[in-house]
Amino acid sequence: MQIRIGHGYDVHQLSAGYALTIGGVQIPHEVGSMGHSDADVLLHALCDALLGALSLGDIGQHFKNTDPRWKGMDSKHFLREVYKMISEKGYRVGNVDSSLILEAPKIGKYIPQMKTEIATCLGISPEDVSIKATTSETMGFVGRKEGLEAHAVCLLYKKED
Numbered sequence: 001m002q003i004r005i006g007h008g009y010d011v012h013q014l015s016a017g018y019a020l021t022i023g024g025v026q027i028p029h030e031v032g033s034m035g036h037s038d039a040d041v042l043l044h045a046l047c048d049a050l051l052g053a054l055s056l057g058d059i060g061q062h063f064k065n066t067d068p069r070w071k072g073m074d075s076k077h078f079l080r081e082v083y084k085m086i087s088e089k090g091y092r093v094g095n096v097d098s099s100l101i102l103e104a105p106k107i108g109k110y111i112p113q114m115k116t117e118i119a120t121c122l123g124i125s126p127e128d129v130s131i132k133a134t135t136s137e138t139m140g141f142v143g144r145k146e147g148l149e150a151h152a153v154c155l156l157y158k159k160e161d
Helices: 041-053 075-088 108-122
Strands: 003-015 020-022 025-027 091-101 129-134 147-158
Touching (some): 041 108, 041 147, 091 108
Antiparallel strands (some): 020 025, 091 147
16 A cells, blocks of 8 residues: 655734634634635645645645635635545545644634544544644744644555555
8 A cells, every 4th residue: 555644834824804714613713814715724734734745736836825716715625625636646535633833712622623624525534633732832923822823744545446
């Protein structure tokens, strides 16, 4: 069985007047992620991990932030499209693991729903989706609550014929 791994990273600035969507779940908060789409930092990092595993570039190559079609787009659309790309190459997702770095809000109670949203997009079980969250201990732009970041890794395997 041929396996491939990928790593993705994304960051978004936080600002008033935007919704905060992480892992496909809108989270009530006084500030949200700035971006051309819904600026879902976790799904963007995951898309990059999946694309990178098969050397298919990055999310910006496939969904340009200058393209009006993607203005305000739900990032689950991007994740589903990336899943189609890897499926067409004969691969399936084994599992994904991710880390979110943000000072606020606390997101633990939203993680089960995030796992379900991601699993649905990728055709896997929520048990195959790991999401961890931490702070930056008040250091840097995350610590000053100016932004948030995400890292994601994935394991892909070649489908048996």
